[in-house]
Amino acid sequence: MPTIEVNYEDLQMLVGEHVPLDVLQDEGIMYAKGEVDEIEGEVLKLDMKDTNRPDHWSVEGVARELQGRYGHKKGVPTYDVKPSGLVVKVDRKLKCIRPYTVCAVVKNINISHEVLSQMIQLQEKVSMTFGRNRKEVAIGVYDLHKIKGPIEFTSVKPGGIRFVPLEFEKPMTPAEILKKHPKGLEHGHLLSGLKEYPIFIDSSGEVLSLPPIINSNHTGKVSYSTKDVFIECSGFDMKFLLPALNTIVAALADRGGEIRSVRVEYHDKVRHTPDMSPKKSSISVDYVNKVSGLKLSRGKICELLEEARYDAKPKGKSIGLLYPAYRQDIMHPRDVVEDIIISYGYNRIKPVAPKLHTIGSETEIEKFSSSVAEVMAGLGFQETLSYILTNKASLFGKMNLPEGDVAEIENIVSSNWSVFRNWLIPSNLEFLSKNKHREYPQQIFEVGDVVILEQKKETKTSDGRRMSASVCGLNIGYEYMASMLDALFSAFGMEYELVAAKHPTFIPGRAAEIRFSGKPVGIIGEIHPAVLNRWEIENPVVSFEIDLRRIMV
Amino acid sequence: MAMSEVRKKTPDFSIALSWAKKHGWVAIDKGKLVVVKKPGKIDERDALKGVESGQAVGDKVLRILLGRNLVFKEREDSRKKAMKFIGKEVTTLSPELIKTGMWKKVKLKPYNVGARGEKKYPGKRQPYNRFLMQVREKLVQLGFAEMSGPIIETEFWNFDALFQAQNHPSRDWTQTYTLKKPRTGSLPPKNVVEKVKAAHENGGRTGSTGWGYKWDPAKAAQLMPRAHGTACSARQLSKGVNVPGKYFAIKRCFRPDVIDATHGVEFNQCEGIIIDESMTFDKMLGMLKLFATELAGAEDVRFYPDYYPFTEPSVQLSAKHPELGWIEFAGAGIFRPEMTEPLGVKQPVLAWGLGIDRLAMCKLGISDIRHLFSQDIDWLRRQKVTV
Numbered sequence: 001m002p003t004i005e006v007n008y009e010d011l012q013m014l015v016g017e018h019v020p021l022d023v024l025q026d027e028g029i030m031y032a033k034g035e036v037d038e039i040e041g042e043v044l045k046l047d048m049k050d051t052n053r054p055d056h057w058s059v060e061g062v063a064r065e066l067q068g069r070y071g072h073k074k075g076v077p078t079y080d081v082k083p084s085g086l087v088v089k090v091d092r093k094l095k096c097i098r099p100y101t102v103c104a105v106v107k108n109i110n111i112s113h114e115v116l117s118q119m120i121q122l123q124e125k126v127s128m129t130f131g132r133n134r135k136e137v138a139i140g141v142y143d144l145h146k147i148k149g150p151i152e153f154t155s156v157k158p159g160g161i162r163f164v165p166l167e168f169e170k171p172m173t174p175a176e177i178l179k180k181h182p183k184g185l186e187h188g189h190l191l192s193g194l195k196e197y198p199i200f201i202d203s204s205g206e207v208l209s210l211p212p213i214i215n216s217n218h219t220g221k222v223s224y225s226t227k228d229v230f231i232e233c234s235g236f237d238m239k240f241l242l243p244a245l246n247t248i249v250a251a252l253a254d255r256g257g258e259i260r261s262v263r264v265e266y267h268d269k270v271r272h273t274p275d276m277s278p279k280k281s282s283i284s285v286d287y288v289n290k291v292s293g294l295k296l297s298r299g300k301i302c303e304l305l306e307e308a309r310y311d312a313k314p315k316g317k318s319i320g321l322l323y324p325a326y327r328q329d330i331m332h333p334r335d336v337v338e339d340i341i342i343s344y345g346y347n348r349i350k351p352v353a354p355k356l357h358t359i360g361s362e363t364e365i366e367k368f369s370s371s372v373a374e375v376m377a378g379l380g381f382q383e384t385l386s387y388i389l390t391n392k393a394s395l396f397g398k399m400n401l402p403e404g405d406v407a408e409i410e411n412i413v414s415s416n417w418s419v420f421r422n423w424l425i426p427s428n429l430e431f432l433s434k435n436k437h438r439e440y441p442q443q444i445f446e447v448g449d450v451v452i453l454e455q456k457k458e459t460k461t462s463d464g465r466r467m468s469a470s471v472c473g474l475n476i477g478y479e480y481m482a483s484m485l486d487a488l489f490s491a492f493g494m495e496y497e498l499v500a501a502k503h504p505t506f507i508p509g510r511a512a513e514i515r516f517s518g519k520p521v522g523i524i525g526e527i528h529p530a531v532l533n534r535w536e537i538e539n540p541v542v543s544f545e546i547d548l549r550r551i552m553v
Numbered sequence: 554m555a556m557s558e559v560r561k562k563t564p565d566f567s568i569a570l571s572w573a574k575k576h577g578w579v580a581i582d583k584g585k586l587v588v589v590k591k592p593g594k595i596d597e598r599d600a601l602k603g604v605e606s607g608q609a610v611g612d613k614v615l616r617i618l619l620g621r622n623l624v625f626k627e628r629e630d631s632r633k634k635a636m637k638f639i640g641k642e643v644t645t646l647s648p649e650l651i652k653t654g655m656w657k658k659v660k661l662k663p664y665n666v667g668a669r670g671e672k673k674y675p676g677k678r679q680p681y682n683r684f685l686m687q688v689r690e691k692l693v694q695l696g697f698a699e700m701s702g703p704i705i706e707t708e709f710w711n712f713d714a715l716f717q718a719q720n721h722p723s724r725d726w727t728q729t730y731t732l733k734k735p736r737t738g739s740l741p742p743k744n745v746v747e748k749v750k751a752a753h754e755n756g757g758r759t760g761s762t763g764w765g766y767k768w769d770p771a772k773a774a775q776l777m778p779r780a781h782g783t784a785c786s787a788r789q790l791s792k793g794v795n796v797p798g799k800y801f802a803i804k805r806c807f808r809p810d811v812i813d814a815t816h817g818v819e820f821n822q823c824e825g826i827i828i829d830e831s832m833t834f835d836k837m838l839g840m841l842k843l844f845a846t847e848l849a850g851a852e853d854v855r856f857y858p859d860y861y862p863f864t865e866p867s868v869q870l871s872a873k874h875p876e877l878g879w880i881e882f883a884g885a886g887i888f889r890p891e892m893t894e895p896l897g898v899k900q901p902v903l904a905w906g907l908g909i910d911r912l913a914m915c916k917l918g919i920s921d922i923r924h925l926f927s928q929d930i931d932w933l934r935r936q937k938v939t940v
Contacts (some may be wrong), residue, residue, distance in 0.1 A: 383933075387818045
């Protein structure tokens with residue numbers, strides 16, 4: 001969800017009408033699926049929610065939506081495109097490197113501070129969020145007058161050419177840029193493993209850019225004196241490239257720029273870009289009302305669509321549609337319905353509480369867990385809650401156990417939370433270790449999930465629901481916890497057995513396996529002083545842990 | 554000796570005779586009483602002597618003596634004990650005073666009843682868990698049945714079945730955890746996989762264009778910790794649902810957020826689905842409004858357009874809480890046909906998720922999300938029991 005900054009005056013100028021700030025906040029910005037996050041003087045910070053609507057990520061795009069409601073422009077925005085005469089030749093060598101580019105020229109733009117900052121912001125947000133952090137879409141904008149056509153999109157060896165990258169002074173090879181330039185360090189991984197790197201060069205041998213890393217400082221710098229620009233988007237898939245280019249071109253055209261197409265020559269075909277002609281679709285009136293629950297007439301739907309910047313023409317029980325070339329998010333008629341409802345206004349719809357007769361229920365394990373917790377609380381234990389994520393030291397080393405197998409996270413945020421716990425007593429001990437200076441005795445329990453590796457399962461794991469209880473304090477020992485355990489089982493009218501067990505976490509001779517119907521279901525014991533030392537717990541602890549699914553009847 | 558003679562000489566003859574016979578000391582032969590053997594040690598006699606002289610007597614024999622009315626329990630001692638207090642001020646209301654009625658003749662000392670008792674901590678549910686339990690109860694009352702699903706999921710159920718494109722930014726590794734061990738799980742039956750694949754690639758039979766890329770089953774089989782509760786909804790839809798049907802889940806979810814006052818290591822999501830042919834967007838809004846008033850005590854609600862990869866139209870609800878003002882409370886929408894059709898569901902499915910952690914924070918009066926999992930026993934002991 002990108003956040004963008006727009007200037008309020010600039011926005012109103014583009015809309016062509018005064019839109020009071022409170023109206024914009026409460027209603028207007030919703031038409032662009034946005035929310036005003038912060039206001040700093042004239043600058044509005046907007047959260048733009050739809051990751052599939054890059055056309056909303058600049059003031060020009062937001063203004064386009066508002067024009068349909070507050071201004072005088074409705075229906076599909078039209079953009080006139082004339083040929084520029086510029087040619088870009090794409091080398092077939094790029095097939096496995098970065099195979100495609102789409103290009104455009106925009107002339108006669110009056111580049112003010114707002115125009116420039118919005119252009120940079122849009123370029124950044126589109127390549128970042130929509131372009132998957134430049135992987136799918138890398139965008140370059142250049143001063144047209146510093147370029148001599150035709151342009152070649154080809155590839156070079158990492159050390160095969162030198163140019164001055166943006167904001168640098170000395171010429172560098174692509175390999176050096178990847179090692180030294182901040183953008184090279186940030187995006188260099190996108191070129192890793194390649195023997196040659198993609199490059200745009202003009203006919204005089206001047207480098208335009210090394211996509212998707214950096215532009216040249218000479219051609220790839222747009223300033224207030226720039227009038228005409230050349231724009232290229234490069235990547236792997238036209239589904240990403242075309243809408244990205246159209247979005248940027250539309251924004252510049254809304255600033256008064258004139259769009260000129262570029263002839264892009266592949267070895268096997270020629271493509272003229274951009275193509276700003278609207279796309280066609282249709283929708284049935286019944287479907288709109290079936291999804292929305294509203295009773296909208298065909299005429300009303302057409303009106304709402306025109307406000308949402310569609311062209312809408314009634315055709316029997318359906319409506320013929322034209323929508324802008326920069327929109328690639330319309331995959332299903334459902335997407336059009338949402339635009340109609342947004343246009344209608346979510347808050348104008350009367351909410352109707354659905355009346356469906358269904359019977360509610362909880363899962364058996366949740367019901368049983370609640371009952372167990374109730375008994376434990378009745379026995380005077382405080383319930384605790386902790387994270388399922390933990391670390392190997394807590395599960396094994398600190399518990400006097402050899403390291404075992406557990407489910408492990410790859411991209412950890414912190415080594416403290418790197419694996420899924422496979423038993424619960426460590427969570428009790430961690431809690432007690434954090435409460436050394438609190439009043440004793442401390443009686444705690446937790447009902448929680450653990451993750452057990454299990455090859456046969458669909459997810460190679462199974463979740464276990466466990467309950468563990470611990471008491472920490474002087475003069476409270478094994479017998480006390482054994483009677484608590486007895487009370488718990490008795491409360492459910494269940495028989496159990498305790499069988500002496502050897503377990504390194506507990507003091508030898510003071511641990512027992514808990515058996516239910518002859519099967520092991522848990523363990524009880526007094527924690528070994530070596531374990532207490534590792535947790536820095538200074539009072540004796542007796543704990544038990546039970547697998548609740550195994551005793552649930 | 555003749556029986557008649559013995560009867561004359563012996564007090565309580567019939568009792569004595571039956572005891573003597575029982576112990577085998579005497580026998581009756583043709584009207585005469587014959588001594589068979591002389592009695593040795595007689596426990597009862599010794600015990601009686603013991604009682605007389607104030608010595609301790611075994612329980613068993615004492616019971617026999619009591620049963621034969623040879624001894625009786627005397628109240629004299631307690632009376633004596635109680636007598637000592639007559640006219641005096643006493644602290645302890647003793648059993649003796651109560652039994653003998655002597656309490657009428659003593660003055661029971663008044664206590665400093667204003668003094669607080671010694672600090673005790675009751676066994677309590679963890680406050681956040683208690684809150685979740687209340688939400689669960691409420692949802693059951695509203696007719697929702699609970700769903701389940703595993704903590705470790707395949708990307709298939711977490712993403713693919715939800716029509717989230719494999720190269721979509723929301724699947725970026727910075728947004729979700731990936732697993733080092735175990736790495737891959739197995740995919741559901743082929744017919745389900747094929748339909749999901751088609752929806753992604755070209756829309757299949759869903760009426761959609763699809764995302765237009767080559768869907769990779771290997772990516773879908775990768776394992777990950779559940780990133781949202783919607784994975785449970787996808788499984789439920791595929792497993793089969795009642796129509797009309799209402800389902801919910803409150804599940805622990807995992808995302809690699811940097812931990813701060815609003816992002817914990819783990820969080821809970823509360824979500825649900827409503828399936829019926831009659832479900833429309835205005836009913837979605839009605840359901841959300843009901844949740845806001847029932848669960849958050851909202852005075853007013855506002856709806857905002859929103860975006861989720863698996864719902865269209867999508868909506869966010871803000872609720873006006875009586876004390877806290879406007880809070881983002883719920884996100885919802887109608888599941889995309891590209892999601893429901895491949896899972897075999899023909900009816901519209903309303904899907905909703907509640908900002909349960911934020912609501913819990915409001916209810917428990919805490920400002921740092923990490924406190925939901927507080928590791929401080931004093932804080933837990935101090936926490937009020939919410940009703």
